Structures are given as C-alpha cells and as structure tokens.
Amino acid sequence: MDLIRKGAEIELVVEKLAFGGKAVARVDGFVIFLEHALPGQRVLARVNRKKRQYAEAQVLGILSQSSDYVEPFCPHFGVCGGCRWQDLSYAEQLRWKRVHVLESIEHLAGVEEAVVEPTTPSPEQRHYRNKMEFTFSDRRWLSPQEIALKEVEYSKSFALGLHVRGFFDKVFNVENCFLQSHLASAILKETREWCRKSGLPAYSVKDHQGFWRFLVIRETKRTDQLLVHLLTTPQEENEKIVDALAAYLLDRFPAITTFVHSVTQKKAQVAFGDSSRVVSGPGFIEEEIGSLRFRISAHSFFQTNPSAAEKLYEAVARLGDFKGHETVWDLYCGTGSIALFIASRVGRVVGFEVVEDAIRDAYMNCELNGIDNCSFLSGDLKDVIKEAQQSVQEGGLPDVVITDPPRAGMHPNVVKALLELAPKRIITVSCNPSTLARDLTYFLDRYEIQKIQPFDLFPHTPHIECVVRLERKF
Ligand SMILES: C[S@@+](CC[C@H](N)C(=O)[O-])C[C@H]1O[C@@H](n2cnc3c(N)ncnc32)[C@H](O)[C@@H]1O
Numbered sequence: 001m002d003l004i005r006k007g008a009e010i011e012l013v014v015e016k017l018a019f020g021g022k023a024v025a026r027v028d029g030f031v032i033f034l035e036h037a038l039p040g041q042r043v044l045a046r047v048n049r050k051k052r053q054y055a056e057a058q059v060l061g062i063l064s065q066s067s068d069y070v071e072p073f074c075p076h077f078g079v080c081g082g083c084r085w086q087d088l089s090y091a092e093q094l095r096w097k098r099v100h101v102l103e104s105i106e107h108l109a110g111v112e113e114a115v116v117e118p119t120t121p122s123p124e125q126r127h128y129r130n131k132m133e134f135t136f137s138d139r140r141w142l143s144p145q146e147i148a149l150k151e152v153e154y155s156k157s158f159a160l161g162l163h164v165r166g167f168f169d170k171v172f173n174v175e176n177c178f179l180q181s182h183l184a185s186a187i188l189k190e191t192r193e194w195c196r197k198s199g200l201p202a203y204s205v206k207d208h209q210g211f212w213r214f215l216v217i218r219e220t221k222r223t224d225q226l227l228v229h230l231l232t233t234p235q236e237e238n239e240k241i242v243d244a245l246a247a248y249l250l251d252r253f254p255a256i257t258t259f260v261h262s263v264t265q266k267k268a269q270v271a272f273g274d275s276s277r278v279v280s281g282p283g284f285i286e287e288e289i290g291s292l293r294f295r296i297s298a299h300s301f302f303q304t305n306p307s308a309a310e311k312l313y314e315a316v317a318r319l320g321d322f323k324g325h326e327t328v329w330d331l332y333c334g335t336g337s338i339a340l341f342i343a344s345r346v347g348r349v350v351g352f353e354v355v356e357d358a359i360r361d362a363y364m365n366c367e368l369n370g371i372d373n374c375s376f377l378s379g380d381l382k383d384v385i386k387e388a389q390q391s392v393q394e395g396g397l398p399d400v401v402i403t404d405p406p407r408a409g410m411h412p413n414v415v416k417a418l419l420e421l422a423p424k425r426i427i428t429v430s431c432n433p434s435t436l437a438r439d440l441t442y443f444l445d446r447y448e449i450q451k452i453q454p455f456d457l458f459p460h461t462p463h464i465e466c467v468v469r470l471e472r473k474f
Helices: 090-108 144-148 150-155 182-197 236-252 306-320 337-343 356-368 381-391 412-421 433-441
Strands: 009-017 023-027 030-034 042-050 054-064 131-137 159-163 171-173 212-219 226-232 258-263 275-280 284-289 292-297 327-331 348-353 374-378 400-403 425-430 447-455 465-472
Touching: 009 030, 009 054, 009 090, 030 042, 090 433, 090 447, 131 171, 131 182, 159 182, 182 212, 182 226, 182 236, 226 236, 226 284, 236 258, 236 275, 284 306, 292 337, 292 356, 306 337, 306 400, 306 425, 306 447, 306 465, 327 337, 327 381, 337 348, 337 356, 337 374, 348 356, 348 381, 356 374, 374 381, 381 412, 400 412, 425 433, 433 465
Parallel strands: 030 054, 226 258, 327 348, 327 400, 348 374, 400 425
Antiparallel strands: 009 023, 009 042, 023 030, 042 054, 131 159, 131 212, 159 171, 212 226, 258 275, 284 292, 425 465, 447 465
C-alpha cells in the first residue's frame, strides 16, 4: 500500500459513486475517494490525503472516458457547487440514486435484501426549479477566462451568484443557470449590475460588514407569477435604495408580481430574514400542483421542483390507500401541500409545522381550494406532538401518519411519540437516505416495510427523495 501516500500520482479505474456523490476507486481493496470522476473512467490522480481506512485523491487527467459520460450543458460546470452530476447520463443518475437508497437501507437500517423500486425520474431535467438563492459576496471568484479580461478588474470585490464548489466564502457570477428560467437569469444579471453600481458593499463573511446579502427568485411554473426576495443587513437609511432597485426591476421585468425586502443580522449564510416588508405586490405567489393552488410567501417552504413533487404527492396518496374516513397526521407539513393533496380522499388531516408563516399559508391554501377538513398546529414537533398526543379526543388518533422531516430526520421524541401512537400505516418522505435509514430502524420491530420508492427531485445533483410505506404488523 506504499503506492498510496500523500502526493503520489497513480492511475485508477473508477468503480462506483458513493452516497453523497463522490466517486470511488480501489487499489487492492483500499478505498480512494475522488471528487470529479465517473464510474468507468480511468484517471491519473494525485493522493491528497491518506487515512487508515481510505484516501482522497484529485483527478489530474482522464486517461479513458466512461461510456456513461455526457457533455455538460452549463459553462459553470465544475466550478459551481450545484449540478455535480451533469456529465453523467440521466439514466445512470437515476440508477445510482436507487443504489444509494438500497445501500443505506441495507447497511444502515440492517434490512436484508431490501426491495427498492427504480427511481421515478423528474419530468423536466433543466429549468425545473421554482426557487434559486443567490449570494452577494465581496470575494468574487474569477475564472481564468475572466482574469484574462482586464475590464473585470474593478468588480473583484462584488459578486452575486452561487458558491464555488467546496468554498463557503467564494462566489462566482452566474451568467445563465440552467436550473431556473431564462427570465430569472436575466433578473439576476440586472440585479447584480444595479447593486454593484449602487456603491453599497456586498456582505463579507470575514468581517460581517456590508449591505447586500441574498437574492432569492421564486417563480411559479403554471401561473406566471414571480417573487423577488432581497435580503440585506438592517440599515434603515438604505431602505430607499432597495425601493429604487425594486422600482427599476419592476419596470424592466413586468413579469415580477411581487417584491419583498427582508433584513437579517444572522452571521450564518442562510437567506432567512429577521423581519420583512412587502415593497410591491401581495408579498406571495400562488402555484398549482395537480388541481390545487398553493400560496407561497417569501419564507415558506415549497418543493422546488413542482412537477416532480406532484409525482411524489401522487405516490403518497396512492401508498396511503385511503378509504375516505381516515384521520391523517401530516408531520413537518410546510404550507400543507401533502395535507391538501390528500384531503379529499380522507376524513380529516392535522398538519404540524414549526414555521408560523407556513401554517398561515396552509390555512390560506385550504380557503383557496375550498378545503375544510384540515387543521394545522404550529411549533417544534418534538414538543407539539406530545401535546397533541395527550389532547386528542376519542377518535382523533391518527389512522395514518405521513412524515416529511428536514435532512436531519425525525427528533427522537417524535419517533417515540409515533411508536406510542402506533398508527396502522406510516408513509415517510425523506430527502436524506441515511437519516431515513436511521429512523426506520426504530420502526422495524413493529412495522413491515411495504414499499421503498426513490424520486428524482434534483436532477444533476446527488440529492435523493424517497417515500417508504410502513404497515403495522401487530
Ligand atoms: C422537507 S420539508 C416538508 C414540507 C412539506 N411536506 C412539503 O412537501 O411541502 C420539512 C418541513 O419541516 C419543517 N420543520 C423543520 N423542523 C421542524 C420541527 N422541529 N418541527 C416542525 N416542523 C419542522 C420545515 O419548516 C419544513 O417546512
């Protein structure tokens, strides 16, 4: 194993993609992780790090190509932290996502010979997102081509775009992102130029100074509505500048239906405001999924790939196998999209959600759609579920529970409460196969896994969504 030491240059044949997206090669069984590589490629690589169990290497050159390679369509591919799998054929992306779910369930949940269905593809593989978050930065990353152009010199300290892969503090100017519409890319470019010329500085993650922080563009796919959400640091004296930016964009892009300004003092790089004001329009957009209409405000969660989300919700409804009388709990319900989607097929739904804005939207969504059998409880689920458990009236206990937690999975208190409630069926939706597998382990004594269905909501990225149906055994 002397061959594999820090700095060594070696030839490797890439074997597989690991969960999370890294490529894996082996030398006499010893695992080497590679960042930019595809199964089937023979590469020359330099070992950057050697640990007892594995090493990490950087690809220096491709010696022979993988048969699954496709030409990336985005000029930012490789630099952008977004679409890491754009050079892998879509069929293989789907196949690897299924493998990763299977491996997680078998290795982490200890389920032998798990049956995982083929990944349901996203109906669109480009321009599929209805929301993009762009970061302002005072440390602009320049490509070699940009460095060669002298005229960019002046704007090195101002960027609005996405993070360079692997760097939290470096942002490159996105010209045209293939995940969102051309219109959104045009708004991004105009905003960048306007803000740069404003003379106010972009936020610095080093000294936490600066004004401009994030630009979030949310756009409906079916109803032609577009929300611009601008986040800055709180500087009241600069509100007029934001108003002028809003006026400029609204004039230039009549497709913008609302503009919201939020301020944040958080040091963390999250586009979530401490407070917000609506500068123009209603402050929300309305999107359709299936035959339903949903209100989405600046901070509420909504699936970012609505056509693929519709497939996911249809699967949840199908796997619920509802007869019409059931009481269903929808845990981590966001703006109530799943609750509303199943409402006409069940007796009643109770949704649980921590973001109060989302609960407000959920009620509004019920009104919009003439639905009157859903109610929503706000608060941290780990506390609220206990209270709900204690206070449910006779007959109010859930027959079916749907749970769609964030990446971290379910809190132990939520798992405990679910095991005590023991609904006959649990449909779990997850965006993280490893926390899904961890959470499943708690249910396997009492519940049987009846279906594991991965979905691709995020083409060209290693992210996987998965739905599992659990049926109570006794
Ligand atoms: C993956 S999203 C699911 C949303 C919804 N099911 C949908 O499809 O639109 C997870 C949701 O859980 C909420 N959430 C996160 N942590 C929570 C907690 N501790 N208690 C309750 N809700 C939480 C988030 O605000 C978010 O809306």
